[in-house]
Amino acid sequence: MTEPTSLKIRKFPVGVVMLMALCLAAAIGPFFIDFNPASVDTSSRLLAPFSHNRNGAFFLLGTDQLGRGMLEQIVHGARTSLLIGVSAALIAGLAGTLIGVMAGWLGGRSETLIMRIADIQLSFPSILIAVFLAAFVPPSILAVILVLAVTRWAQIARLARAVTVKAKQQNYVEAALTLGFPVPRIIWSCILPNLIAPLIIVLTAELSLIILAESALGYLGLGTPPTVPSWGRIIANGKNYLDNAWWISTLPGLGIALVVIAIGLSGDWMRRYFARGGWEIT
Template structure:
C-alpha cells in the first residue's frame, strides 16, 4: 500500500465517521433503549422534542400520536433499515456476481440471453418492480430483503460480466487453462480478484439506493410488518401530523438523508483509497 493511500486510511472523511457512528447507534441503541410497538400512552401523545410528560418522563425526540418515544422508534428503525439494506445489497452482489461471471465466461448465446434479461429489468424503474413484487408477498424482513435484491442484481451482473470478459483475454488466464487448471479454480484465482475493487464501489452506491427503496416500501405499507419499526413506516405514521407534530416524519427522514449521504461519501473515499492502492476501480 502506498503512502498516500495509507494516509487516507488514517484520516477518513466526516462521512465515514458519521456512517460508523450511525451503525453503532443502530447496533447498540436497541439494547439500551427498549421499544414496545404495542404500547399506547394517550397522556404523552404528540409531545415535542425535549418535553416531559405528566409523570416526569423526559422524551428527547418527542412522541408520536400513540405516545411512543421517537428516540426509541428511530433507534430500532435504524437497525431494521440498515439490516435490510446491507443484507439486500450483499444478496444482490452475490447473485449479480454469479450471473455476470457465468455470462462473461460462457459467452455466445448464453451470455446474450443473460444480458438481455438484465437489460429488460434495467429498462423498468427498480422501485416499480419492488412495489409490484412486494404487493404479492406477506410483509416480513426476509421478504423485503429478497424483493430489493431482485431489483438490484442486474447492474452488478453487467459489471461482473464486463470484468470477466476483459480478464479472460489476459495471458495469465489463457496460461492457467492451458496448464489444465479447472475452470472454477481459474475463475476464483484469476477473475474474481479483478472484480473485488469495482464491486465494492458499486455496492456502496447500491446500498444507498436499497435503503431509499426500503424506506419507500415502508412508507407505502409494503415493507416490514406494522409491529416492526422501520424509518419508512415511521414517516408514514406521521404524514397526517405534519402541521402539529412535524418531528414524527421529519426526524427519521433526516436519518435516511444522513445515512445516504454518509454512504455516498464513504464510497467516494473507498474509491480513492483503492485507486491509490493500485486497484483498478473503473
C-alpha cells in the same frame, strides 16, 4: 515528499466514520432502548422534542400520535432499515456476481440470454418492480430483503460480466487454461480479484438505493409488518401531523439522509482509495 503515516491516517474519511457510528448505534442501541409498538399513552401524545409528560418522563425526541417515544422508534427503525439494506445488498452482490461471471465466462447464447434479461429488468424503474413484487408477498423482513435483492442484481451482473470478459483476454488467464487449471480455480484466482474493487464501489451505491427503496416500501405500507418499526413506516405515520408535530416524519427522514450521505461519502472515498492505492486520499 511523502507524508508520515500518522498524518495519512488522520485523513481517514468522515463518511466512513459517520457510517460506522450509525451502524454501531443501530446494532447496539435496541439492546439499551426498549420499544413496544403496541403501547399507547394518550397523555403523552404529540409531545415536542425535549419535553416531559405529566408523570415527569423525559422524551428527547418527542412522541408520536400514540404517545410512543420517537427516540425508541428511530433507534429500532435504524436497525431494521440497515439490516434490510445490508442484507439485500449482499444477496444482490452475490447473485449478480455469480450470474455475471458465468455469463462472461460462457459467452455465446448463454451470455446473450442473461444480459438481455438484465437489460429488460434495467429498463423498468427498480422501485416499480419492488412495489409490484411486495404487493404479492406477506409483509416480513425476509420478504423485503429478497424483493429488494431481486431489483438490484442486474447492474452488478453487468459489471461482473464486463470484468470477466476483459480478464479472459489477459495472457495469464490464457496461460492457466493452457496449463489445464480447472475453471473454478481460474475464476477464483484470476477473475474475482479484478472484481473486488469495482464491486465494493458499486455495492455502496446500491446500498443507498436499497435503503431508499426500503423506506419507500415502508411508507406505502408494503414493507415490514406494522409491529416492526422502520424509518419509512415512521414517516408514513407522521404524514398527517406535519403541521403540529413535524418531528414525527422529519427526524427519521433526517436519519435516512444521514445514512445515504455517509454511504455516498464512503463510496467516493473507496473509489479514490482503490484508484490511487493508498492512504494519501484527501
